[in-house]
Amino acid sequence: MSPAVDMASPRDWAMEHIYRLIQESTSMTRPALVARSGLPASTVGHAVARLLDSGRIVEGERPPKGPGTGSGRPPRVFRVPVAPSVGAAISFRADRIDIAIGDARGRVLTTSTITLEPGRGGDEAELACDGLEALCQARQVSALSGVVAGLSSSRARLLDGGSRAALRSAPHRLGRRLADRLGDTAVEIDSRIYLATYGELHLGTGRCHENFVLCHPAEPDEVGIVLNGRVYRGGVGIAGRLPATRGFAGSIASVCTLLNPTAVVISDDGSEAVASMISTVRQAIDALTPPAIAAGVEVVAGELGAGAGVRGSLLRAGQVPRVANLTRLGPSR
Template sequence: MASDGRPQRDAREANLRVLRDCLAAGPMAQVELAAVSKLSEATVSNLVRILVEQGHVHVEPGIRNGRRTRILSLRDRPAPWYLGIEIARTRVRVAAVGHGADPAVHAAEIPVPCAYSQALDTVVELVRGLDEGRGLSPARLAGAVVAVPGLVRATSEGAAPDLLGEGYHQAMGWGSVPLTRDLAEALGTEVTVENDCNLAALAEMHAGAGRGHRDFMYVLGHAYVGGGLVLNGRIYRGGGGVAGEFGHTVVDSGGKSCWCGGRGCLETVVGEAALVEAAGEGRVGRPRDLAQVVSGALAGDARCRAAITDAGTAIGSVIGAVATPLDLRLAVIGGPLTGAGRLLLDAVRARLTAYVGQLHPSTTAVAIAELGDEAPVRGAALAAARQAAAPG
């Protein structure tokens, strides 16, 4: 007996509901819809045409990763938007996504030291500026992620979305503060908190030096040294939420003491204080900060160049130690240290080649991050949208 086609129609209706449910989280490109729904791109293309013909979905031009694309949204509900926030030692940044465009970033400097209440007020003022400048209604804010320096521990093993903000912020000297609770009350939406380097790695994977790579490591060289580890297209946090803290990998067992309690950590060689000390030891007119070490190296100052080369060698050792057992094909380096350019990269690559030897010759590429200082807040906005769009 010939089939009446009912199973096919039922399957199609089920898949149409899946797409509508995914789009309920907010507008997205068709390729993003396929990834979230776990349907093939060909199936999604056919189903989107049906949803458009039925009047359920609106299509408008937009931009993703700097490229023009089609952005899909449901017609029967206002489009939500998502917020990324970064609270750093000297600045606050916010970025909004959800209207089919790459995030627009607003920033404000804050004093050092900065009171906790003043930092929160600065966040609210910047978000209000987004509301006024882009027509983003507070009522449609559907989630926020805040990027912070320092350790952010998961509440339980594998509980990545439920991260604790309490006690994270050593750089600010705030001690234990209910950051997620206070920001949620001020903004009227759910807020989660994540390590800034993890979010920078996420942003680089989405729109920077990590595009096209599902497995890579990210190392940030700044006042402190942090990092993030991307495995199978996702941030890997480990059992307690603090994987990727490459700054506390030992590179010299007899080296200087580190604030973490260890000795000879990467941060004791590559952190800003260490580089300033190395470049200025025993001389008049020593560099005051990392920017001056980098500019001195580029100008040919021998001690500044030696400090940068030593930093690159230490970073190369850590990349080799991580990339070799995990068979990573890319390492991305971010932060102001990368202003030294080839001087830094040559030292990293030389040490990496010597470290890896014949086991994986020339398999780990080293690249400079592309998104600069805005990477953490861009990653935070992306994470907020992804959390809302994730099934279940």
């Protein structure tokens, strides 16, 4: 996925990068931010100062270790203040649009579904915005922290004429149309498989596994990858595309041989295909991977079920940068 990010300046990009590091880690010291970000200390200092001035982060002291530890003065830490917020998730599926409103913890407050006519494409953004506005009115929500939309490769092709180029152009066009309609609300477009992986990482399977691969019955040509507790996107954001030469289960076995995950998660979409997919993938891993790797891999259904993508989107909705709208879904390889 080739990210296309229209940041106002490198300083804005650095500020959002620092903000996300603090948000994902609960609290961080200045030296830790320099180490994790790879940015110069002066750049980190400027970003932290701007975030403090805007109120997006607050500064405090880490609790002391106690007497006799030699710890000295506790270091200053930065954290994101906890504030109630409501975000929205939109999932563009092959046959419908799922819309949800929820809080910053990924909890769903209300949902609605818009059924699409077969082969229909082109006006999904307007339909989604109409549905979202209706939900907001019903829940008396006057403002959203952000809107995150998940788009599958098959829907991207339909939105823009079925060509390979659609996988690059359709998400950008959809993102712009959503942003134009929603005004000041920040919008992010990403792949459905990534958002499901993000949801499982923070609210489901990730509580027990720091290294796993996520598959979805509706997206058999791609997987989500989590390494060391973080979603891995690769150099240009399109990590996870599977080759068609070995078949789905064989490709998953190859991924396991390469990455040595502790779990392969089948994101449960409520269909009967999940149980069959678990069995097929298990057999392929046992037959095609080294015994030590096969013994260390569980093949399980996702803990969040069909709601993984929506809940991942709601988590992301409170983190969309204020300075720009983002499109992260890119071309298939």
